[in-house]
Amino acid sequence: xxxxxxxxxxxxxxxxxxxxxxxxxxxxxxIIGMPGEEAISMxxxxxxxxxxxxxxxxxxxxxxxxxxxxxxxxxxxxSKICVVEEPSNLIVIExxxxxxxxYHVLLGSLSPIDGITPERLKINELTxxxxxxxxxxxxxxxNPNTKGETTAQYxxxxxxxxxxxxTRIAYGLPIGGDIEFADEVTISKALEGRNEM
Amino acid sequence: xxxxxxxxxxxxxKYGDADLIVTYLTSDRGIINAFAKSPRKTRSRFGxxxxxxxxxxxxxxGKEQSLPRITQxxxxxxxxxxxxxxxxxxxxxxxxxxxxxxxxxxxxNKRLFAFFLNILNFIKSSGQETKEALHLIAQIRxxxxxxxxxxxxxxxxxxxxxxxxxxxxxxxxxxxxxxLPLAKGKPFIRINNKVxxxxxxxxxxxxxxxxxxxxxxxxxxxxxxxxDKHLTYLLSKKLRSSEFLAxxxxxxxxxx
Ligand SMILES: [Zn+2]
Ligand SMILES: [Zn+2]
Numbered sequence: 391x392x393x394x395x396x397x398x399x400x401x402x403x404x405x406x407x408x409x410x411x412x413x414x415x416x417x418x419x420x421i422i423g424m425p426g427e428e429a430i431s432m433x434x435x436x437x438x439x440x441x442x443x444x445x446x447x448x449x450x451x452x453x454x455x456x457x458x459x460x461x462x463x464x465x466x467x468x469s470k471i472c473v474v475e476e477p478s479n480l481i482v483i484e485x486x487x488x489x490x491x492x493y494h495v496l497l498g499s500l501s502p503i504d505g506i507t508p509e510r511l512k513i514n515e516l517t518x519x520x521x522x523x524x525x526x527x528x529x530x531x532x533n534p535n536t537k538g539e540t541t542a543q544y545x546x547x548x549x550x551x552x553x554x555x556x557t558r559i560a561y562g563l564p565i566g567g568d569i570e571f572a573d574e575v576t577i578s579k580a581l582e583g584r585n586e587m
Numbered sequence: 588x589x590x591x592x593x594x595x596x597x598x599x600x601k602y603g604d605a606d607l608i609v610t611y612l613t614s615d616r617g618i619i620n621a622f623a624k625s626p627r628k629t630r631s632r633f634g635x636x637x638x639x640x641x642x643x644x645x646x647x648x649g650k651e652q653s654l655p656r657i658t659q660x661x662x663x664x665x666x667x668x669x670x671x672x673x674x675x676x677x678x679x680x681x682x683x684x685x686x687x688x689x690x691x692x693x694x695x696n697k698r699l700f701a702f703f704l705n706i707l708n709f710i711k712s713s714g715q716e717t718k719e720a721l722h723l724i725a726q727i728r729x730x731x732x733x734x735x736x737x738x739x740x741x742x743x744x745x746x747x748x749x750x751x752x753x754x755x756x757x758x759x760x761x762x763x764x765x766x767l768p769l770a771k772g773k774p775f776i777r778i779n780n781k782v783x784x785x786x787x788x789x790x791x792x793x794x795x796x797x798x799x800x801x802x803x804x805x806x807x808x809x810x811x812x813x814x815d816k817h818l819t820y821l822l823s824k825k826l827r828s829s830e831f832l833a834x835x836x837x838x839x840x841x842x843x
Binding site: 407408500502503504505506507508509535536539540543544547564566567571572573574575576578 | 598603604605629630632634635636638639662665667670671673676677680681683684687827828830831832834835
C-alpha cells in the first residue's frame with residue numbers, strides 16, 4: 391500500500407517539465423520527510439492556483455482577478471504594448487525591469503503546419519486594444535524562431551494600416567557568447583539589426 | 588552508433604522542457620525523426636540550425652529504429668529568405684505537409700531529396716511577381732514526383748478528351764466512363780483548357796523556365812482549388828497549411 395502511494399507521487403511529479411524519474415524519486419522522498427503542514431501548504435498552493443488563476447481579460451496574463459496587476463497599475467505607460475507568446479515570457483521581460491508599458495499575451499504562436507491559425511490566438515483582441523486604447527507603439531517580442539517570426543510578420547501586416555508604430559525586439563548574439571560559435575543566420579540577423587554607437 | 592547524413596528540417600515539435608523532436612527529409616534514409624537536447628535554450632550550440640527548411644549536415648547518435656539524438660547540425664543552406672517571407676513560408680509549409688502526409692517514414696529516396704532541395708532553391712531565388720504561379724507549380728511537381736498528381740489529360744479510363752475532374756477518381760473522366768458504377772453520381776469539377784494547359788506545362792517544362800508560364804489569376808485559383816480537393820480526397824482531411832493560407836489571405840485592407 392505504502393509502495394503504491396510513493397509510486398503515485400513519483401508518477402505525478404515526473405509529469406513536470408525537466409523532471410525525470412530519478413529527480414521525481416528524490417523529490418518524493420524529500421516531501422515524505424517534510425513536516426506535515428509544509429507539505430500540505432505546498433499541495434494547497436497547487437490547488438489554489440488551479441481554482442483561482444485565470445487570464446486577464448485585457449492582456450491574457452495570468453491573474454487571480456478579472457484584470458491583472460500590471461493592467462491595473464496607474465504608473466504604467468498605456469501607450470505601449472509588448473506582445474509575447476506566453477505568460478512565462480512576460481515574467482522574464484518583467485523581471486528585467488526595463489519595460490514600463492503594458493503587455494499582450496497571445497497564448498501561442500502561428501504555425502501553418504500545426505494548423506495554429508490567427509483565430510486560435512489572442513490576435514483579434516490585440517487589434518481591438520490597438521484600435522480602442524490609444525496605443526502608439528506595439529513591440530513584438532515573440533520568440534526568435536520560425537513560429538515567432540511568422541507571428542510577428544502577420545501581426546505587423548495586420549496592425550500597420552492602423553497607423554501604429556510597430557517594432558520587433560532585436561535579434562542578436564547571446565551576451566557572454568562568442569562570435570566564433572554563432573551560425574550564419576544568427577550573424578546575419580545581428581548585422582541587420584546593428585545600432586549606431 | 589554515430590552516423591552522418593544530410594537533411595532538410597521539415598518540422599519541429601517541442602518535447603519536454605527545452606528539447607525538440609526534429610523531422611528531417613534526409614538524402615539517404617527518407618523521412619526520419621531525431622531528438623535534440625535543449626536547442627530552445629538561448630545559449631544552445633544548435634543556434635538556428637534546427638529551424639524548418641534548414642538544409643544541414645547532421646550527426647546522429649543511436650539506433651535508427653529508436654529516436655536518434657542529433658549531436659551536431661552544420662548549416663549548408665539556411666533558406667532563411669523563405670522563412671522571412673510570410674507567403675513563401677506558408678506555401679513551403681504546404682509542400683512539407685504534403686511530404687509528411689503522403690510519404691511513409693524511413694524509405695530512402697535520393698531523387699526526392701534532390702528534388703525538394705531544388706524547389707527550395709527555386710522559391711528562395713524567384714522574384715515576387717511570379718511567386719503565386721511558382722508555389723502552385725511546386726505543388727504540382729511535388730505531387731508528380733511522389734506519384735500522387737491528379738490526371739487532367741483526357742479521360743483516365745479511355746483517354747477521350749474531357750473537362751470534368753473527379754476528385755474521387757483523381758482524374759478527368761469522359762461522360763461515358765463517368766456513368767460507370769464507380770464514378771456514377773460522384774462530384775466533379777468542370778475545368779477549362781487554360782487550366783489543363785498550365786497544369787501540363789507545369790509538369791513538363793523544366794522548373795527553371797517555368798516562370799515563362801504566365802497564367803491568369805483565375806487559372807491559378809481554379810487549379811489551386813482543384814489540387815486542394817484532390818489532396819483532401821487523398822488524405823481524407825484538409826491540409827492544415829491550406830486552411831492557414833485561407834485564414835490569413837482573406838481580403839484585407841492591404842495585400843501582403
Ligand atoms: Zn492584464
Ligand atoms: Zn472515358
